[in-house]
Amino acid sequence: MNSYILPIANAVKGGQKTAAAFVEEALSRAEAAKEYNTLISLTAERARARAKEVDVAIKKGEDVGALAGVPFIAKDNFLTFDGETTAASNILKGFKAPYQGTVIERLEAAGAICIGKANLDAFAHGSSTENSDFGPTLNPRGKDYVPGGSSGGSAASVALDIAPFALGTDTGGSIRLPASYCGVVGYKPSYGRVSRFGVVAMASSTDVVGTLTRTVEDAAVVLDIIAGRDERDATTIEPEPHSYATGASKKEPIAKRKIGVIKEFMSDHVEAETRKLIEKKLDAFRQAGHTVEEVSLPATELSLAIYYVVVPAEVSSNLARYDGVRYGFSDPAATTLSETYEGTRSNGFNDENIRRVMIGNYVLSSGYYDAYYRRAQTARTLLVEEFKKAYETYDVLVGPSAPGTAFRFGEKSDPLTMYLTDVMTVSASLAGLPAVSVPAGDVQGMPAGLQIIGAYGNDQAVLELARETERTA
């Protein structure tokens, strides 16, 4: 099947089954999968009320939108009316959003219904969900394994089939990595393609909203709804002049493409079995008539170092707002305003939040700014230019989504070792490129992902080749 979303919308629109029934089923699946800790909260009350609205509108013959009655899950860093919005941080426990994110509003306008808020590493700082202040999410394919992060709750929810799609955010791989570890499709659109208004900010120059789905077509179906300019997010870009969903059966072959395999992504530090799975996918591309060539992008070897300067710098700025004054946790023991700030932040943030805020303030501080921050942003230019040049020859670039399959809980307790998990995903983030992780097969029962990266703004090319991996599977 190439879509799990459209059959639901069609059944609701055709009157074969009510939105209320779909919502109840999703809520009971969420309940049944509780041991995996994929959700921080359910938004059952609003979900039931909205389902009723959709069903009433259908009976009246009104147009309820392309996603009528389709249940979905939002990562808990999306502001939603029902339930709390915590970003999985103690500092936001109890926070009731006074407005909703643009993406949530657009999905609701299309008839989709949010049923719950997914777990994540607090403030999206992490690659495993082990940094969640609400406990880690378990990998549906093996409970001893992490689901990846930071959108681990979103990926695991979709892998468990609680809902046909979940929203995630990707700053350095937070959609693609958990998609790879859980065996689902994780799509990170071009930077600026989707509004971030009403999403808890992490690193504003690379934060992107995207999707976790079971098929590529479903990623396209959702992208059609959420993409586009938003007056409330000045970084949104002009839309591409076509829709992403094809509706077509996946049997139709696509035009012959030129595919570049990033040499640096296929080196020895990628597990041999994962590399073999990627090679198999590349063979399938060749057999389908596409050109597959190796291309060297040396600057990608600097990406992680650039990322861990630029992103903490932006994190330190974005997390400055959590001061215990306007919302969220406030240190009850404080007697002065500065004690409120320090007591709130020291007790409300977890270790990883504190590390990133402090590294960020360090690389931005006087005396270190040129050596770290400016130098990293300059190296970023080299990376952007290398990608641009590669896209003069190739339609898309590919490689693994991660150096291997999911690791076990506690296996990467050293912060730098954990950071290295993102080594394949941060490049596309720094350059703002659209990228997807699609399932590439299993290594001893645990899934690996193939990553497809497109030129800036060319989301279409990425989704098209991603569909091809399903057709040739």
Add this chain to the structure above:
Amino acid sequence: MADISIDDVKKVARLSGLQLSDAELKKYKAQFAEILGYIDRLEAVDTKDIEPTYQVTGLHNVMRDDEIIDYGVTQAELLQNAPDTDGGQIKVKRVL
């Protein structure tokens, strides 16, 4: 470049609005040395005559009309998340 002292960590903690124990300062010092040690590979990059990239969209000064937009959110709704309020205003602890 990766030589980082306890005083450096203390200073950064203060800049970050954080109050850390001696044990925490020591832990972060060791972790920062490792992380900054990794980042030091950027030193080898020839960055002469290259402009930094701060954003990738190429958008500049996106303007909109300077008008009041009704977001449909009331003052009371916004204040309900505040830890302490008084007469429709947010209340904070004394400054000194």
